Amino acid sequence: MKVTAAVVNGEKRDFELEEIELDAPKDNEVLIKLVATGVCHTDVAGQDGLTTPMPVVLGHEGTGIVEQVGAAVSSVKPGDKVILSFSYCGKCRNCLEGQPGMCEKFNDLNFAGPNFDGTHRMHKDRHDLSLFFGQSSFATYTVVDEHNIVKVPDDADVDLAYLGPLGCGxxxxxxxxxxxxxxxxxxxxxxxxxxxxxxxxxxxxxxxxxxxxxxxxxxxxxxxxxxxxxxxxxxxxxxxxxxxxxxxxxxxxxxxxxxxxxxxxxxxxxxxxxxxxx
Ligand SMILES: [Zn+2]
Ligand SMILES: [Zn+2]
The missing domain is CATH 3.40.50.720 (NAD(P)-binding Rossmann-like Domain)
Structure with a gap:
């Protein structure tokens, strides 16, 4: 589908609002309509070219609404309010011991550009755009792995705009x-x-x-x-x-x-x- 994203096309370049192509979610993935996002200093490091290959869609403190889920996703359903956080494999020793922030694949999954399976989710003019923290929340929609999601309780009476920074800072x-x-x-x-x-x-x-x-x-x-x-x-x-x-x-x-x-x-x-x- 066509979505709008704030793309950084090169080191230290300004954000450019562009229409890009977003893939449909795979079995383990979720399509999110983003509502709000925080801005963290690590986004600035990404814009400076210190973390992730260009071009990139930054943003890693997103909140939004689930639009569509892959066949293997069980923790959320369309309409759920969610907070997006970092990506982790869920299978390595540190993940299994309850330390997903210390995932052995943390750098690959959060900063290298592609998603879990080595492919990208966002594209422009047949070029791949790097994902950031597996979420790239500076966009109107994104596709993330189920691991990136924390569901907001149904009965929580909160404005999603305030919850974004829970995902990082x-x-x-x-x-x-x-x-x-x-x-x-x-x-x-x-x-x-x-x-x-x-x-x-x-x-x-x-x-x-x-x-x-x-x-x-x-x-x-x-x-x-x-x-x-x-x-x-x-x-x-x-x-x-x-x-x-x-x-x-x-x-x-x-x-x-x-x-x-x-x-x-x-x-x-x-x-x-x-x-x-x-
Ligand atoms: Zn951050
Ligand atoms: Zn892991």
Whole structure:
């Protein structure tokens, strides 16, 4: 079928709205009418040509409605509201042990361009367009593997437009806290960087009942939002010596520390404020 997609035709090129050809879903696949999509920094990396062969249809925080399902699909039916997330094989050791985010085929399935079976789903003028995270949500419709889908409960009274970032940024932050750090109730945690990943880590820490949630950023507006979401102590890092401030507040050191900035100086601070077993 003909659909409209925001195509990136070369490294660092602008998005171009184009009519493209979308294949029908195969047995294990689902046709989705997209409603909304988040924009993540990894989309920018894709646009810069750092992740995926060009031309590419980016987008990996999509939400939409199921239009059609392949013969082997059992988890959703036409009309269901869904969130799209990353692609994984479901068969390798890490997938079978409940760690699909660590799928051994993660890079191939999410960044190499084709789908599971080595073929593409989007085409233009007889050229294949790379898929991104197996979903390419910067389009009016897409075809994804059943694995990419999380069904929104039928009785959930929510606006799909708000759910897109659950597919990447929000689960990255809250999942890092709830599934990896697993702070005990009453624990102390410091979180660096209050973008969507850091802010959702704050929500995860609050759900885990951390007693102190210290957060650091350079942007006061984001710090204010962190406070609204559950941070107990907010700091603009440019005004303070992070290590000295935390040591004064929690002399023994902090239990858990999470960096979402990727900045070497910040990571050093995040480690130095930990208690010995932190
Ligand atoms: Zn992302
Ligand atoms: Zn796997």
């Amino acid at each position: 929000l689960q990255t932050g809250s999942g890092s806290v709830l599934n990896y750090l697993k702070p005990e109730p009453g624990a102390t945690i410091a979180i660096f960087g209050m973008g969507p990943v850091g802010l959702s880590a704050v929500m995860g820490a609050k759900i885990a009942e951390a007693s102190r949630i210290l957060v650091f950023d350079l942007n006061d507006q984001r710090l204010a939002m962190a406070k609204e979401l559950g941070a107990t102590d907010v700091f603009n890092s440019k005004d303070i010596d992070v290590e000295a401030t935390v040591k004064e507040l929690i002399p023994g050191g902090i239990d858990y520390s999470l960096d979402t900035t990727g900045n070497g100086f910040v990571i050093k601070n995040a480690i130095h404020i930990l208690r010995p077993a932190g």
